[in-house]
Amino acid sequence: MLMAASLVLLMTPALALFYGGMSRQKSVLNMMMMSFGTMGLIGVIYLLWGWSMSYGSQSVAGLFANPFEMFGLSGVIGDASGWVQGLGAYPQVVDVAFQVTFAIITVALISGAIAERVRFGTWLAFAGVWVTLAYFPLAHMVWGGGLLSHSDSGLAAMIFGTVDDGEGGLTAAVGPIDFAGGTVVHINAGMAALVLVLLIGKRLDFGRTAFRPHSLPLVMLGAALLWFGWFGFNAGSAFGANGTAGLAWVNTTAATAAAMLGWLLAERIRDGHATSLGAASGVVAGLVAITPAAGSVHPLGAIALGAIAGVLSALAVGLKHRFGYDDALDVVGVHLVAGLWGTIAIGLFATGTFDTAPGIFYSGDGWKLLVVQIVIAVAALVFTAVMTAIAWAICRPLGWRIDKADEQAGIDGAQHAETAYEPSTSALIR
Template sequence: MNAADTAFILVCAALVMFMTPGLALFYAGMARAKNVLGTAMHSIVMLGVATVVWVVVGYTLAFGTDAGGLIGGLDYLFLSGVGMEPGGPTANLPHLLFMIFQCMFAVITPALITGAFAERIRFGPFVVFSVLWLVFVYSPMCHWVWGGGWMGAMGALDFAGGAVVHMSSGAAALAAALVLGRRRGFGTEPIVPHNLPMTLTGAAILWFGWFGFNAGSALAANGAAANAFVTTHVAAAAALIGWLVVEKLHHGRATTLGAASGAVAGLVAITPAAGFVTPMAALAIGLVGGAVCYGGVLLKNRFGYDDSLDVVGIHGVGGTWGALATGVFAVESVGGASGLLAGNPGQLWIQFLSVVATWAYCFTVSYVLFKVVDAVMGLRVSPEDELNGLDVSQHSEAGYQL
């Protein structure tokens, strides 16, 4: 074991954990005041639910002995054999540390989905869906890419979760929007954020935590971690600018919500590429990512689905762009793999196949899970409860006492 690596990943795991409360603030500020607690609760509860699922069964399904390239075995069920000694995919870290670092990814990913169905889902069925989704979608995707499964064996590059985290949550978000339908008043009355300073605070926490997300995925305190740290920051900065420029041209104003959304779009886009590209490539990925994700958010108006807090447009579209951009900009001197611009067009083709497979699997299974939970329990709140707000109807609380 390496003491420096261990200390570094301990800190990175804590940073990734902090992202989920940051996401709670980011989403809650964009909701209406009557739904601020309900929206925040969707993220906060995952700190409990997803952690328990992960340590009981999720980790072993993701990182247990490979079974046909599709799923991990039950070697680590209930964390059996996961201790303080080096183990799992790493030889330099305690096995428990690798497990808990990956746990924080499993916590935030289903929390990302919740932005799509904010303000209209019942709490109990949401929790049940999240448990099922972690078992049947997240854990297999994690195994395919990082646990010895077929996608990683094919050569798909995903440094920190473009497919595992962002495309999977974006595909599930689209399924959620289609199954639950639109909010009352969507497209006919103003539905505006109630507290943008809260959203900006959440975005700042996400940006901060993302350094643990991406740099920590090097799994060592080394040059690869430093490169991932720099590319992460550069891409976020460039995407913030890219979003605001397009927003100004299209909307006539550069907004604070646009700045927050643009930064997150850049963080999403660079996630699969962070350990494979140079800082200048990250600049291009972020700049294009900000513009592309702005367009992705507009898709819901064009096609009429209600993705409440723009999960599809930012995480789905941004993750897709990032995965493809990895196949374009990857250079061997950074991460040991070359992309299109370095003379290896085959990598872009592999990235494309991984994108198609991720969207197809995650959307299909998520759609089925939503349908099953809806049939058994009923996903959507009543019209009266939706009108009164989820804070009162689902939690018997109010975010503000005015």
């Protein structure tokens, strides 16, 4: 589990490379700093109240747990009773190590949508507010026994009733499935990105200038490291070195490979070229889509799920030009679209093994799981949209946008007093 946690932690610097390469030369440092700043801030906040809000036992209406119950990991460190039981068995502090990395990467994902135009200090303030209002509660709702979980008081139980859980309690008859973060991470981050770009507005030259990645090799390297780290993300969510982890590993590879091929095929048909940026983006789309389903589908189902995700995301990234919202680095087109598809597709491809309900392709009653997955996805969308708007408003007095002159000259110099490349090399890169 510590190895898996370390792999997931690597994903945020990998994301910095991925986003940094996709940015223009004059904004690459700011883009990377948004990820690194997130690591610093959320790494502290999570230990103070994030763990308690996500996994505390004192739930508030199934929405979040009492942030003061385990504030500063009170009762977690050195508590002999604090062992996680289930597929794995390890000290609770190891689970803290694993879960904090999820919180960090989720917040960092949002930053790509608002590249090149936001004050760094306001971004950090927003990150702290948003993770408290949106991420911690949604983690509690889905994974902490809250409103969107298998709980007998959750939405799924309200829809199709409850059954005996075999331990003297009740659980949802058709429980929702989010193996590693389709709702908690990707729908959450993708919807937050969409709300932010609508509220903050477009870059100065959006629609008039082609914003091209300044370093495709950085993009490819970032995508490769994300794929590597994602094995901690998905296989680690089995909470042990076991068959479920092996299935998640294989499914992660299958879906990601298929999504890359799907994206490249869509590009080839639409544009006449299969690009390196498309390959890297297809990798991420596949990783996103398989995340909620990694432990509940057959590898053949993972191939189909991934291929469709690649095509859907390749088509979705163009919507920003059609509808006029400036999602700078395609967070909405990749994470929101692939996250929604992966979450809903469980209702089609889930095999019914590993104590999960089967999907439509494996059972006549599979429509019930599909209904539950759709309801959970919609609930997450609405909740995140509202919380993101509130977090944006709270941070508004700090000022969201940098000055127009600074945006034109480059956010790196304005916000960090640095440049990524010396003048002699920047001309070559340009």
